[in-house]
Amino acid sequence: MFEPFTLKDIAKALGLSTSTVSRALRDTHEISPETKKLVLDYAQKINYRPNPIALSLKERRSKSIGVSLSEVANQYFAQVVNGIESIAYDRGYHVIITQTHEFYEREKINIQHLASRSVDGLLVSLSAETTDTSYLQNLHQRGLPMVFFDRVTDQINTHQLIANNVKGAFEATEYLIKQGCKRIAHLTSSDHLSISVERLNGYKQALAKHNLPFNEAYIKYCAHGGMFQEETDIAIRELMNLREKPDGIFVASDRLSIGALVVFKDLKIKVPQEMVITGFCNSDVLDLMCPTLTSVRQPAFEMGQLATDMLLNLIESKYPVHDFEKKILDTSLSIRNS
Amino acid sequence: MFEPFTLKDIAKALGLSTSTVSRALRDTHEISPETKKLVLDYAQKINYRPNPIALSLKERRSKSIGVSLSEVANQYFAQVVNGIESIAYDRGYHVIITQTHEFYEREKINIQHLASRSVDGLLVSLSAETTDTSYLQNLHQRGLPMVFFDRVTDQINTHQLIANNVKGAFEATEYLIKQGCKRIAHLTSSDHLSISVERLNGYKQALAKHNLPFNEAYIKYCAHGGMFQEETDIAIRELMNLREKPDGIFVASDRLSIGALVVFKDLKIKVPQEMVITGFCNSDVLDLMCPTLTSVRQPAFEMGQLATDMLLNLIESKYPVHDFEKKILDTSLSIRNS
DNA sequence: GTGAAAGCGCTAACAT
DNA sequence: ATGTTAGCGCTTTCAC
Numbered sequence: 001m002f003e004p005f006t007l008k009d010i011a012k013a014l015g016l017s018t019s020t021v022s023r024a025l026r027d028t029h030e031i032s033p034e035t036k037k038l039v040l041d042y043a044q045k046i047n048y049r050p051n052p053i054a055l056s057l058k059e060r061r062s063k064s065i066g067v068s069l070s071e072v073a074n075q076y077f078a079q080v081v082n083g084i085e086s087i088a089y090d091r092g093y094h095v096i097i098t099q100t101h102e103f104y105e106r107e108k109i110n111i112q113h114l115a116s117r118s119v120d121g122l123l124v125s126l127s128a129e130t131t132d133t134s135y136l137q138n139l140h141q142r143g144l145p146m147v148f149f150d151r152v153t154d155q156i157n158t159h160q161l162i163a164n165n166v167k168g169a170f171e172a173t174e175y176l177i178k179q180g181c182k183r184i185a186h187l188t189s190s191d192h193l194s195i196s197v198e199r200l201n202g203y204k205q206a207l208a209k210h211n212l213p214f215n216e217a218y219i220k221y222c223a224h225g226g227m228f229q230e231e232t233d234i235a236i237r238e239l240m241n242l243r244e245k246p247d248g249i250f251v252a253s254d255r256l257s258i259g260a261l262v263v264f265k266d267l268k269i270k271v272p273q274e275m276v277i278t279g280f281c282n283s284d285v286l287d288l289m290c291p292t293l294t295s296v297r298q299p300a301f302e303m304g305q306l307a308t309d310m311l312l313n314l315i316e317s318k319y320p321v322h323d324f325e326k327k328i329l330d331t332s333l334s335i336r337n338s
Numbered sequence: 339m340f341e342p343f344t345l346k347d348i349a350k351a352l353g354l355s356t357s358t359v360s361r362a363l364r365d366t367h368e369i370s371p372e373t374k375k376l377v378l379d380y381a382q383k384i385n386y387r388p389n390p391i392a393l394s395l396k397e398r399r400s401k402s403i404g405v406s407l408s409e410v411a412n413q414y415f416a417q418v419v420n421g422i423e424s425i426a427y428d429r430g431y432h433v434i435i436t437q438t439h440e441f442y443e444r445e446k447i448n449i450q451h452l453a454s455r456s457v458d459g460l461l462v463s464l465s466a467e468t469t470d471t472s473y474l475q476n477l478h479q480r481g482l483p484m485v486f487f488d489r490v491t492d493q494i495n496t497h498q499l500i501a502n503n504v505k506g507a508f509e510a511t512e513y514l515i516k517q518g519c520k521r522i523a524h525l526t527s528s529d530h531l532s533i534s535v536e537r538l539n540g541y542k543q544a545l546a547k548h549n550l551p552f553n554e555a556y557i558k559y560c561a562h563g564g565m566f567q568e569e570t571d572i573a574i575r576e577l578m579n580l581r582e583k584p585d586g587i588f589v590a591s592d593r594l595s596i597g598a599l600v601v602f603k604d605l606k607i608k609v610p611q612e613m614v615i616t617g618f619c620n621s622d623v624l625d626l627m628c629p630t631l632t633s634v635r636q637p638a639f640e641m642g643q644l645a646t647d648m649l650l651n652l653i654e655s656k657y658p659v660h661d662f663e664k665k666i667l668d669t670s671l672s673i674r675n676s
Numbered sequence: 677g678t679g680a681a682a683g684c685g686c687t688a689a690c691a692t
Numbered sequence: 693a694t695g696t697t698a699g700c701g702c703t704t705t706c707a708c
Contacts, residue, residue: 002453002477002480002481002482002483003398003480003481004453004454004456004480006700006701006702007701007702007703008701008702016678016679017678017679017680018679018701018702018703019678019679019680019681019702019703019704020677020678020679022701022702022703022704023677023678023703023704026703030677030678031677031678032677032678035677035678047476049450049453049454050454050701050702051395051454051456051700051701051702052451052454052455052456053391053394053395053400053455053456053700053701053702054395054684054700054701054702054703055701055702055703056391056684057389057391057392057395057684057685057686057700057701057702058683058684058701058702058703058704059684059702059703060341060684062391071416071420072410072411072416072419072435073410073413073416073417073420075411078409078410078411078416079411081410081437082409082411082437085437094451094455096434097410097435099419099420099423112387113390113432115340115342115387116342116387116388116389116390117390117391117432118342118389118390118391138385139340142340142341142342143340143341144340145340258623258626261626262625262626265625265626283623284596285596285621285623285627287600287603288596288599288600288603288627288628289623289626289627289628290626290627290628344684344685344686345685345686345687346685346686354694354695355694355695355696356685356686356687356695357686357687357688357694357695357696357697358693358694358695360686360687360688361687361688361693361694364687368693368694369693369694370693370694373693373694388685388686389684389685389686391684391685391686392684392685392686392687392700393685393686393687394700395684395685395686395700395701395702396685396686396687396688396699396700397686397687397700398700
């Protein structure tokens with residue numbers, strides 16, 4: 001059985017009281033130099049570490065933050081996590097990552113556990129399934145600081161951090177138009193996600209600007225964001241069965257972009273000759289793929305950093321914060337002509 | 339300030355003692371049905387959750403396990419994590435993931451913190467930099483259960499779970515030989531990692547079987563496993579500057595495999611015409627790449643599951659375990675002829 | 677300068 | 693059937 005050393009162990013060994021030991025370790029002025037040295041040396045020797053669980057219980061904070069995201073296998077999120085950790089560690093916080101795999105139930109369980117586990121705050125990117133955020137509202141009302149990133153909700157009044165999805169989608173779509181595409185489809189995640197709404201918006205704006213008609217039949221939603229390849233498969237086959245087949249497609253996410261490439265390969269549809277693709281995608285191996293796609297890249301690492309900074313400021317704020325901001329970061333278009 | 343509800347809140351609201359409430363919630367037989375219902379209803383209403391921190395402190399275990407790995411952006415590890423979570427959640431444990439990014443110092447800090455944070459056990463895959471495992475030995479001696487996977491060490495007597503690296507490397511190398519390669523290079527991670535040693539071994543065995551000479555100049559180590567692309571870049575350029583350039587290369591890991599493809603692309607070296615590549619790689623987009631490589635796939639998800647199963651059995655074992663096993667899982671060769 | 681004791685949220689042994 | 697109390701490891705008054 002693993003039994004870390006405690007203050008009591010030190011106190012007993014040295015014939016002191018636990019409070020003296022505690023003070024010696026935290027270098028209070030009211031402890032004599034000799035006692036201090038005695039305690040510190042011994043603590044050093046047995047490699048004493050204070051029990052953070054006990055500390056958490058006492059101080060009612062854990063110096064840790066919880067993160068809820070879809071899945072770390074997604075490059076975008078992996079990069080965000082690196083950004084989060086880089087800031088959190090610098091400021092003395094630990095990071096607990098949980099994955100929803102796009103399921104509402106998983107998300108709810110994870111977040112409830114994080115909250116009761118006394119994380120000091122939450123970084124949340126909603127799952128594709130999530131429509132009901134009442135359990136989050138509950139936690140937020142009761143004072144748990146949280147910052148939303150990427151997939152956000154307006155139902156909770158707090159900081160939000162997103163990429164400029166409208167502009168990114170606009171540019172991606174306009175790129176297709178400039179490539180000569182006339183019938184542009186849009187493959188996206190579940191329709192209630194903020195990113196889906198915004199990206200659809202940018203798509204529509206680009207069509208409008210260039211006087212192309214908007215056609216509902218060209219919009220395909222994947223309820224789980226392509227977590228199951230079947231979703232992507234069906235969506236694209238339906239598109240390709242239309243009488244007026246699309247000649248270009250704007251894809252709304254990392255997973256869907258990769259999934260789409262797989263399907264087109266299966267269907268032996270030539271990219272970009274028969275179908276030009278652009279997509280939101282932070283994969284760092286797009287340059288190695290062929291066919292490949294022109295991608296909208298989000299500043300994922302910076303998003304992780306900024307979101308964490310915002311959250312830690314909330315957590316450490318002396319006064320209740322009422323002034324929340326919605327920060328929007330620019331995307332960049334990486335043009336790839338396979 | 340976020341203040342979750344406590345037993346005391348319920349007790350006060352209902353005019354009961356905390357112990358009665360506690361017992362009611364855990365459904366002890368000695369509580370009257372009426373009281374039980376009263377308490378349960380109220381707890382339900384305010385959405386009460388027991389404070390796991392307090393529970394941990396009391397029971398001296400946290401029902402959580404810690405994981406230390408290189409980085410989740412690596413597909414292999416992302417898949418392992420999914421395996422770990424699938425088992426851990428089923429058995430009521432939570433998972434805390436930490437990334438080393440191949441740095442020894444980061445690993446040590448992470449693991450020390452996990453230990454003092456009262457995780458009940460540890461799943462460890464060593465960083466490329468790690469040679470000194472004394473801090474782990476320390477924790478292990480003091481009774482912290484741990485299981486090593488992938489990058490293991492024999493300095494600590496506990497369960498180990500690895501892929502059949504020797505056989506995988508053998509097959510990968512033999513594949514190159516069968517493709518007609520005569521001068522086969524080997525690009526690998528830092529030389530003290532268990533996986534490096536084993537994969538080098540398989541490589542040598544394949545050469546020997548086919549009567550090809552072993553040439554030290556063809557072996558290139560990357561101290562940080564290609565975390566910095568520069569490592570990979572230099573290694574390959576050195577290989578290509580040899581008088582007798584290699585005509586095939588066996589790469590030892592996910593990150594290095596991708597990195598190598600990038601370098602060959604930069605150098606405009608035709609794959610597979612001028613250079614055939616095989617590599618350990620669990621990326622799921624290899625099929626979309628061209629040029630691509632024949633890959634040795636590890637059963638990552640199963641490795642995560644098995645390692646977790648082994649760890650939880652250690653943790654929950656009534657008696658001290660002295661009988662440790664080294665489990666070896668088969669790899670599979672995915673042949674891709676770009 | 678040091679010790680005793682209370683309290684953070686919870687459970688369990690011990691009353692009643 | 694319910695209440696009281698001690699204790700998990702730690703910090704922090706309050707005494708001396």
